[in-house]
Amino acid sequence: DESAGSRESSAWLDDLAEQFAALRDPLNALDQRTGDGDLGTNIAQGLSRAARRGGGDLGSELASMAGAFLDEVGGSSGPLFGLVLSEIARTAGDGAGPRDLGRGLRSGVEAVRRVGGAEPGDRTMVDALAPAAEREALDAEAVAAAVEGAESTRTMTARRGRASYLGERVLGTPDPGAVAAALLLRSIAERSGA
Ligand code: ADP
Ligand code: MG
Numbered sequence: 001d002e003s004a005g006s007r008e009s010s011a012w013l014d015d016l017a018e019q020f021a022a023l024r025d026p027l028n029a030l031d032q033r034t035g036d037g038d039l040g041t042n043i044a045q046g047l048s049r050a051a052r053r054g055g056g057d058l059g060s061e062l063a064s065m066a067g068a069f070l071d072e073v074g075g076s077s078g079p080l081f082g083l084v085l086s087e088i089a090r091t092a093g094d095g096a097g098p099r100d101l102g103r104g105l106r107s108g109v110e111a112v113r114r115v116g117g118a119e120p121g122d123r124t125m126v127d128a129l130a131p132a133a134e135r136e137a138l139d140a141e142a143v144a145a146a147v148e149g150a151e152s153t154r155t156m157t158a159r160r161g162r163a164s165y166l167g168e169r170v171l172g173t174p175d176p177g178a179v180a181a182a183l184l185l186r187s188i189a190e191r192s193g194a
């Protein structure tokens with residue numbers, strides 16, 4: 001059926017799934033210090049399911065990722081990454097470039113902020129996504145802004161998610177969702193040729 005994706009295998013999704021399988025333990029370790037220790041498992045599962053769905057071009061690959069996160073991943077990261085990925089996927093049709101993806105990222109960040117209620121500075125994935133979305137395009141500068149944004153969460157206490165129960169104990173550790181968001185944006189930007 002259509003929700004299962006194209007069934008055409010995608011070398012990019014296979015590679016991404018492999019990369020994040022290797023990052024499962026390190027990302028879980030970050031979430032162990034600031035939450036419940038499952039962020040790496042959640043992301044690795046979403047990408048492994050996305051790889052199983054496959055895809056032909058970037059648009060269908062992103063749609064597979066979005067569908068996998070929305071349908072098959074729990075926690076906060078499943079629905080919220082699903083949302084941002086589905087907005088980027090909508091702009092990634094034929095002939096789409098970094099500016100189109102940047103537009104998708106902007107509406108994705110708006111959707112995440114609307115649904116999750118997080119503002120920049122609350123120590124969530126929004127701290128990586130929002131600075132990238134301020135750029136005109138999803139290009140190398142946008143990726144650098146996301147990486148810097150993720151890094152900046154080290155000095156933030158949380159107002160959203162499980163980390164908000166831990167107060168200052170999270171200081172020094174970056175928000176795992178923000179770290180994962182920056183890595184995903186980097187892969188997407190590279191895939192789009194930016
Ligand atoms: P859970 O906390 O349910 O185990 P995950 O571990 O899958 O969820 O994801 C945790 C990540 O989700 C956090 O690191 C943070 O980046 C992000 N997050 C949590 N709550 C929110 C929110 N309300 N808005 C945006 N992002 C959030
Ligand atoms: Mg967690």
Ligand code: MG
Binds near residue numbers: 036038075076
């Ligand atoms: Mg959890």
